[in-house]
Amino acid sequence: MPYLAMIDRLRTFIRKPSSVLVVCGFSFRDEHLNACLLEGLTGSPRSAVFGLLYAKLGDYPEAIKLAGTAGNLSLMALDGAIIGTRSGGWDNRDPGDTGIWSGAVELVANPAGGASKVASFHLGDFARLGKFLAALIGREAPGGGHAI
Numbered sequence: 001m002p003y004l005a006m007i008d009r010l011r012t013f014i015r016k017p018s019s020v021l022v023v024c025g026f027s028f029r030d031e032h033l034n035a036c037l038l039e040g041l042t043g044s045p046r047s048a049v050f051g052l053l054y055a056k057l058g059d060y061p062e063a064i065k066l067a068g069t070a071g072n073l074s075l076m077a078l079d080g081a082i083i084g085t086r087s088g089g090w091d092n093r094d095p096g097d098t099g100i101w102s103g104a105v106e107l108v109a110n111p112a113g114g115a116s117k118v119a120s121f122h123l124g125d126f127a128r129l130g131k132f133l134a135a136l137i138g139r140e141a142p143g144g145g146h147a148i
Contacts, residue, residue, distance in 0.1 A: 007036055014040025014047055024052040024129055028063035041070040053077035054124035057087070078120050090119035104132050 013019055014037060028034055028051065041047060049072065053060055057077035067073045067082040075082045080089040090105060107117035122128045 007033070011036050011040055014049070015044050017044055017046050019044065019047040020050070021048070022050045022052065024124060024126060025054070026051065028060055028066060031062075034062060034066055037073070038066060038070055041072050045072060048072045048074065051075045052124040052129060056080075057082070076121055077124060078122070079118075081121070090121055104128065 010033075014021065026033075037049060041049060049070075051063060051067075051073065053063065053075055055077065056079045057064065057075065058079075060075070060077065063075050064082065064087075067075050068085055071085045073082075074084070080087060104123050105119055105121055108120050110116045110118050123132055
């Protein structure tokens, strides 16, 4: 019974105009939850859900299908994103040490080799998300020390 009550609360929340939900650690493999999200997002086009995914985008076929249907569901994965039903990779320009973003996006060695690097997104990792949120509110510096 508590599980049904939580799903009902999710359904009610998503239907509110301009609601925003950020999910991390959800694989989008639960069809009943996906149906609840899709119903809420199509019923409230000004609402938004941001899915922070841990692995590569291709590892989440159910999420990709859902994001192709609901333009207000954005997925952000290690190697790319789907925003507004459009998918793409991360910009490979060096972000430098740009404050709180330094732990969110980084350049890694290109698996195909060569001198170029590939950008990767890391907020699907709970530890990095926690540090990012702490830096956002000024409790911790991005490198792990305390903010001034």
